[in-house]
Amino acid sequence: MSNTPKAIFVDDDLNTLNSLRRVLRRHCNDWDIEYCQSPAAALSLMSEFSPWIVVSEKRICEMDGADFLHLVSNQSPEVVRVLLTGAITSEVALDLADIAHMLIAKPFKPESLIELLHRAKCLHELPVSPVMRKQLGSIKRIPVLPRVYARLTSYLKNDMVDLHEVARIISHDSTIMAKIIQLANSSFFGFSRPVSHPHEAVVRLGQGLVKNLVLFFGISKQCDITDIKLRDELLAQAMHIAMISRQLSAACGCLFKETNDSFVLGLLHNIGSLMSSMSFIKIEANDDTTDYCEENAVGAYLLALWEFDEELVKAVLYQNSPQNSDVITPLCCRLHVAKVVNNAQKNGISALSEASGLNYELLQSQGLHDDVVLWINQFESEEQGEN
Structure with missing residues (x-):
């Protein structure tokens, strides 16, 4: 090109x-x-x-x-x-x-x-090959946005937003609506009273987070039935890392927007892998000499196409090696920590161990080292207590 x-x-x-x-x-x-x-x-x-x-x-x-x-x-x-x-x-x-x-x-x-x-x-x-750009551009439903998300995004651009209308829009898709209500009732968000109406869920989660959840769930629905097992694994991983990221952000004293950004980044960090699990595109074997894999590059490309902030786009692109990004941010560092914690849980080791791959130097460069170590100790202690 x-x-x-x-x-x-x-x-x-x-x-x-x-x-x-x-x-x-x-x-x-x-x-x-x-x-x-x-x-x-x-x-x-x-x-x-x-x-x-x-x-x-x-x-x-x-x-x-x-x-x-x-x-x-x-x-x-x-x-x-x-x-x-x-x-x-x-x-x-x-x-x-x-x-x-x-x-x-x-x-x-x-x-x-x-x-x-x-x-x-x-x-x-973005380091996406010409062949992959053609593949992405040839898809009729993705990467053009899921329809409910497109409708919701358009409405949220209005100066005056009615949350009842937001609830009405997401109600057009019963599967997405049910998943958002389920998340709004999750104990993870700290609410004790259950909700059962879309409007209550929108009020509880906030319109910005709801918009990105609609994107997440809308894309996940478009997977071929033959890929359901892999899709479910990727979705569960994304949601778990999103929740870890949100919890870590809160522990680090992040503001509401930063905490939500971390959650959304966790949700969407493996969207390239989700795409490769579908029959829509074919991703070739990764080149280990690069700082990123093509799945992450595809994810970054889609998020840029969908007008996400450049900070989030780069966090997805360099998620495997955030230290090599031209701009290192606390947001990408928190994603690194969340992924390390998630993998450590799977492997039955401590996220603070050398084998976990936690990049202490990276965390120190962003002034996050002490907060992260303290939080991981607390997180793993609570996990052990529950087990």
Whole structure:
């Protein structure tokens, strides 16, 4: 793939294209950008120009923008597909969830386009092979977001959010709703009174955490039936590591958002492995000379595509060797600790032993060493007491 970032913008309104050209020339002059007034012109450019991202207006006289992006996905599945549209209602998001990776509501601020191209760069820089990018882009249900998640994410972008409406949206999928209520009733979260209604579960867990749980459970449902055993193992591992991460974060005195971020990272850390357990993609054997495996790279790619924070994306990418990341954060360190604790439990050893692989130097570099050692001692003592 070329190292020069390339994009195609499609709109039959010449004034809009000129406006885009002025904005992007000022702020993204390192990009090579083509501006097309018709989908046909854009399609004829695709193979020769090789864009990283294609952005299309939805309302185009010649062809609906969504139909155009469908053709783009068939011709160049590795290209990031973005649709510019009017007010993005949950219904619109649902209708477009199978084709567009991202939706941008009009009118939009220049910052939205600048951030969009920055994200496309981040995606391009991730160590995912061209073959794997094509595989991911060819899937019709993933990596395009699960439908309930797409609808929920769209609704949560509103200035005023009604938790009753959040509950109504997740109620469209009874399996996801049941799992969220089950988690809200978990003693792990420290609540004594049980809840039985989606609205109560949303209030208890918070809309941000519920949104990411919908993603987690929505993806897990899409696994082929032949992979149920492996899927269940991966989901159980993800949930266990998420809970360990949350408990560790609380013990380290993290704020509410940091604690929830750790939980979400734990939930999604093995999404690449989950993808490889499905018949959707085929991941080749890992190269031990790299700091990451392709399963983790695939997971990082998907999270970047779904507009997760860059910190979380890098934590997933470098989870096997966080010390080698260009930016080391407490978030990735807590994931490292949670995975070590989880593996130590499986192997019947202490997470503080040399055999566990706990990176003391890494923890010391982030000022986490003492808190982590204290918490592991307490955690393992409680585990022994229960056994």
